[in-house]
Amino acid sequence: MVIQKQEAFLDKLAATLGRERRTEGVERPIWSVSPQLEVYQGFDQDDLVDVLEKQCAIIHTDFRRTDKAGLANVLKEVIIGYEGKSIIVAKDPRNKDYGLDGFYEKLQQVGREVHEWDATKGKENQVFAERADIGINFSDMTLAESATITLFNNKDNGRSISLLPRTWIAIIPKSTLVPRMTQVAKHIHEATQQGHAVSSCVSFISGPSNSADIEMNLIVGVHGPIKVTYIVVD
Amino acid sequence: MKVSLFITCMCDIFASNVGKDTVEILERVGCEVDFPEQQTCCGQPAYNSGYLEESKKAMKQMMKAFKDSEYVVGPSGSCVGMLREYPKIFAGDPKWEEEANKLAAKTFEITQFLVDVMGVVDVGSSFTGKITYHPSCHMTRVLGVKEAPLKLLENVKGVELIKLPIGEDCCGFGGTFAVKSPVISGEMVMEKSRHVTETGAEYLVGGDMACLMNIGGRMTREGKNIKVAHITEILNQH
Amino acid sequence: MSLKISSGSFENRVQRGVENDFMRQAVSSAQGRFKSGRLNAAAELGNWEDWRTLGEEIRTHTLENIDYYLQQLSEQVFKRGGHVFFAETAEEANEYIKDVIKKKNGKKVVKSKSMVTEEIGLNKALQEAGVEVVETDLGEWILQLDDDVPSHIVTPALHKNKEQIRETFAEKKGYDKSDKPEELALFAREQLRKDFLSADIGITGCNFAIAESGAVTLVTNEGNARLVTSLPDTQITVMGMERIVPTWEEMEVLVSLLTRAAVGQKLTSYITAITGTRLEGEVDGPEEYHLVVVDNGRSKILGTEFQSALHCIRCAACINVCPVYRHVGGHAYGSIYPGPIGAVITPLLDGYEDHKELPYASTLCAACTEACPVKIPLHELLIRHRQIIVEENKTSKIEKLAMKGFAKWASTPAAYKISAKMARPALKPWTKDETIKNGPGPMKGWTDIRDFPAPSRQGFRDWFKDRDKGGDA
Numbered sequence: 001m002v003i004q005k006q007e008a009f010l011d012k013l014a015a016t017l018g019r020e021r022r023t024e025g026v027e028r029p030i031w032s033v034s035p036q037l038e039v040y041q042g043f044d045q046d047d048l049v050d051v052l053e054k055q056c057a058i059i060h061t062d063f064r065r066t067d068k069a070g071l072a073n074v075l076k077e078v079i080i081g082y083e084g085k086s087i088i089v090a091k092d093p094r095n096k097d098y099g100l101d102g103f104y105e106k107l108q109q110v111g112r113e114v115h116e117w118d119a120t121k122g123k124e125n126q127v128f129a130e131r132a133d134i135g136i137n138f139s140d141m142t143l144a145e146s147a148t149i150t151l152f153n154n155k156d157n158g159r160s161i162s163l164l165p166r167t168w169i170a171i172i173p174k175s176t177l178v179p180r181m182t183q184v185a186k187h188i189h190e191a192t193q194q195g196h197a198v199s200s201c202v203s204f205i206s207g208p209s210n211s212a213d214i215e216m217n218l219i220v221g222v223h224g225p226i227k228v229t230y231i232v233v234d
Numbered sequence: 235m236k237v238s239l240f241i242t243c244m245c246d247i248f249a250s251n252v253g254k255d256t257v258e259i260l261e262r263v264g265c266e267v268d269f270p271e272q273q274t275c276c277g278q279p280a281y282n283s284g285y286l287e288e289s290k291k292a293m294k295q296m297m298k299a300f301k302d303s304e305y306v307v308g309p310s311g312s313c314v315g316m317l318r319e320y321p322k323i324f325a326g327d328p329k330w331e332e333e334a335n336k337l338a339a340k341t342f343e344i345t346q347f348l349v350d351v352m353g354v355v356d357v358g359s360s361f362t363g364k365i366t367y368h369p370s371c372h373m374t375r376v377l378g379v380k381e382a383p384l385k386l387l388e389n390v391k392g393v394e395l396i397k398l399p400i401g402e403d404c405c406g407f408g409g410t411f412a413v414k415s416p417v418i419s420g421e422m423v424m425e426k427s428r429h430v431t432e433t434g435a436e437y438l439v440g441g442d443m444a445c446l447m448n449i450g451g452r453m454t455r456e457g458k459n460i461k462v463a464h465i466t467e468i469l470n471q472h
Numbered sequence: 473m474s475l476k477i478s479s480g481s482f483e484n485r486v487q488r489g490v491e492n493d494f495m496r497q498a499v500s501s502a503q504g505r506f507k508s509g510r511l512n513a514a515a516e517l518g519n520w521e522d523w524r525t526l527g528e529e530i531r532t533h534t535l536e537n538i539d540y541y542l543q544q545l546s547e548q549v550f551k552r553g554g555h556v557f558f559a560e561t562a563e564e565a566n567e568y569i570k571d572v573i574k575k576k577n578g579k580k581v582v583k584s585k586s587m588v589t590e591e592i593g594l595n596k597a598l599q600e601a602g603v604e605v606v607e608t609d610l611g612e613w614i615l616q617l618d619d620d621v622p623s624h625i626v627t628p629a630l631h632k633n634k635e636q637i638r639e640t641f642a643e644k645k646g647y648d649k650s651d652k653p654e655e656l657a658l659f660a661r662e663q664l665r666k667d668f669l670s671a672d673i674g675i676t677g678c679n680f681a682i683a684e685s686g687a688v689t690l691v692t693n694e695g696n697a698r699l700v701t702s703l704p705d706t707q708i709t710v711m712g713m714e715r716i717v718p719t720w721e722e723m724e725v726l727v728s729l730l731t732r733a734a735v736g737q738k739l740t741s742y743i744t745a746i747t748g749t750r751l752e753g754e755v756d757g758p759e760e761y762h763l764v765v766v767d768n769g770r771s772k773i774l775g776t777e778f779q780s781a782l783h784c785i786r787c788a789a790c791i792n793v794c795p796v797y798r799h800v801g802g803h804a805y806g807s808i809y810p811g812p813i814g815a816v817i818t819p820l821l822d823g824y825e826d827h828k829e830l831p832y833a834s835t836l837c838a839a840c841t842e843a844c845p846v847k848i849p850l851h852e853l854l855i856r857h858r859q860i861i862v863e864e865n866k867t868s869k870i871e872k873l874a875m876k877g878f879a880k881w882a883s884t885p886a887a888y889k890i891s892a893k894m895a896r897p898a899l900k901p902w903t904k905d906e907t908i909k910n911g912p913g914p915m916k917g918w919t920d921i922r923d924f925p926a927p928s929r930q931g932f933r934d935w936f937k938d939r940d941k942g943g944d945a
Contacts, residue, residue: 009558010539022540035522119753146738155753159702185724204743209695213611214653224695250932274882284858285875292882371837408835416917421799451922
């Protein structure tokens with residue numbers, strides 16, 4: 001890796017600002033206002049689920065709510081609704097925690113293809129995702145305000161799962177709900193300060209892909225998934 | 235309360251009745267009105283065209299003219315807005331900075347003065363007719379006066395106030411813009427005229443004579459039978 | 473330099489814009505939707521002014537310490553396996569990128585929408601070097617197929633209607649279906665998916681780079697930026713040097729402002745923050761990563777009264793409220809940055825010579841200033857431009873003379889009073905029924921479109937004096 005032409009470039013900026021280069025000691029000031037902290041302050045997890053549900057309607061996302069015991073059933077319904085013959089899922093310990101490993105096995109037994117992301121298989125994962133009908137992820141943090149799933153993508157949870165298949169299902173453990181992006185930003189900022197490396201890709205996903213590029217008509221489903229369902233698990 | 239009228243050059247030359255109405259309204263609410271004879275123009279035509287030095291000559295004249303006034307009140311959001319910008323323009327000028335601050339602090343647009351300083355929302359006027367109100371750009375966005383004119387109009391007996399669609403949009407006047415960019419300005423005023431017509435109002439009312447001249451001039455050119463009135467003309471009907 | 477998109481005169485461009493009915497209709501309805509979206513999103517928050525204040529404070533602090541934050545960013549990107557190149561000019565940036573592609577033996581580039589790459593003319597440079605470049609944002613792809621340029625910084629193909637788009641698809645790509653937007657978009661999805669899968673290089677712009685961790689944030693709705701950053705093995709981010717924030721916390725605030733101000737969304741469908749190369753064991757993401765930081769004239773703005781123009785987060789809120797833009801459209805500005813922000817930054821980046829009309833393409837109505845989510849005083853900056861044009865002696869002789877006359881007139885009460893009295897008789901030859909329909913000289917521009925009133929019959933001053941003497945009140 002190389003860094004090129006940095007010194008001359010930054011020296012020039014300092015000079016145009018009429019001062020010496022600043023290479024250390026710059027601190028963020030205390031901002032005079034912080035409206036972002038006030039949003040949904042004091043809301044409990046159930047209040048946040050309500051916010052999430054309302055926002056889902058706005059962003060063309062189907063909303064389901066169930067508990068651990070009912071998850072497999074709801075998931076099955078959504079998969080049938082999406083005519084999902086091939087499914088790609090992240091390699092996520094929560095599959096087991098939520099009793100989905102058995103469910104996926106059963107799906108395979110009835111002739112559906114289920115591919116669990118496998119880092120050792122390299123690009124094969126992408127190839128499968130590209131032709132998959134459905135991608136399934138667990139949400140790492142969920143923003144109620146904007147109905148946004150946050151994924152800290154990693155070697156077991158490829159970016160493709162939520163991107164290449166025609167449809168996408170996000171499973172949202174209720175405990176992952178936070179008011180808005182502010183809480184995720186704080187979490188990552190603090191982790192960074194403690195020296196933890198941030199995920200190579202943090203994806204904030206709010207519903208299906210869309211575009212308004214043709215005469216300002218909203219078209220749902222452009223490059224990413226065309227249909228999306230969120231399942232909140234109590 | 236002693237008030238000096240800032241007539242604005244536009245009303246001084248083209249709409250002396252607006253000056254008269256402003257004086258009479260102020261007197262009705264108990265003000266003693268004088269008229270500093272040495273006043274001219276706020277300097278905006280030159281300032282907005284980028285001629286800073288030229289505009290400052292006008293501004294200094296205005297500061298001199300209103301030096302001894304207690305309050306300065308004018309029938310224009312735009313011209314009053316200009317006077318309120320003087321502190322920025324003369325910041326750091328040892329001779330004029332203080333004068334600029336003083337003038338800006340004591341200058342008010344007429345509806346702003348009535349509502350915010352005098353605390354009056356009903357000047358006891360009555361006027362029968364359907365009117366629509368154009369909230370001019372500098373009045374609302376430079377001076378920040380949005381509510382006062384509407385409060386006063388709502389309290390005029392007999393008036394039916396109809397909302398102007400996309401009222402906040404500029405009418406296309408823009409000072410020298412109207413002459414320098416006649417094509418764009420023309421399209422803008424035509425659109426404004428369409429919106430005024432859509433309301434079905436008999437009168438278009440506003441707080442800035444220049445905008446009214448622009449929109450009114452277009453509407454008469456189109457042969458439309460909608461009259462134009464400065465807000466003081468309505469408020470002085472009783 | 474590809475900031476400039478037209479060689480015609482400003483007047484001709486305005487005329488073309490005004491005569492383009494479809495474009496005007498499209499722009500007008502788009503403005504309506506954008507505006508109500510923004511206002512609703514702001515109203516929902518309830519404290520929009522606080523958000524704007526915070527946005528302004530963040531941008532001010534960041535720009536004042538831009539050298540510090542850029543260095544921090546560069547170090548973090550380096551730590552995460554990325555290369556960083558600081559480009560002073562468009563040419564330097566393009567040369568570097570060409571070189572990277574050549575070394576990788578790259579044949580096909582997929583791009584997500586980026587204004588800075590438009591600005592530096594990257595596509596042209598790459599195509600001349602024999603590289604295939606595919607724009608993957610739906611609007612940009614439409615423009616690329618039709619060899620057209622953007623007219624809006626958020627919805628670049630705003631000026632095109634669906635019939636035109638259908639024709640372009642049919643002619644260039646063999647499309648044979650209807651002009652339904654859904655069908656057109658589905659076709660684009662199918663076509664572009666092939667490009668994504670076969671490209672070896674991905675290029676994106678950057679909404680906000682995060683100094684503390686070296687992440688680059690991309691804000692999109694279509695998902696193309698995710699594909700561009702996930703599939704090709706080599707990835708290049710091109711960022712205007714000012715598109716940086718100190719930490720994730722400021723990124724979050726500015727993204728909230730951007731999506732609300734731009735389209736009235738709480739967040740767009742995808743906010744993607746990518747950092748360096750893919751990590752060990754990861755399949756998606758690039759194995760080689762380059763960050764190109766572009767100056768291209770921006771440093772000239774630093775430390776001047778125009779510094780706040782660099783606070784811009786490219787939301788287009790000012791464009792969406794501008795009545796001048798509504799009537800003339802984006803192309804009339806002759807710059808890839810149209811509207812009020814374009815009128816402010818284009819002359820700064822590219823000089824007054826080719827863009828001296830832009831600071832005058834505004835009535836100074838201040839709608840832009842009011843709409844700006846980071847409080848850039850746009851209309852005041854336009855006045856400042858006009859002052860510089862005057863200082864540099866670039867206005868017409870007639871105008872200079874008129875303004876000198878104005879100054880004399882407005883600073884000499886006696887002269888002012890006489891002229892006020894004389895106005896009525898002087899204009900009498902053109903006056904009929906208290907109206908002037910064909911004014912002389914400079915009045916012509918006015919009276920071509922609307923009537924001009926005759927000066928008042930009885931002057932205010934005489935009336936006021938008379939009543940002092942106890943006359944008619």
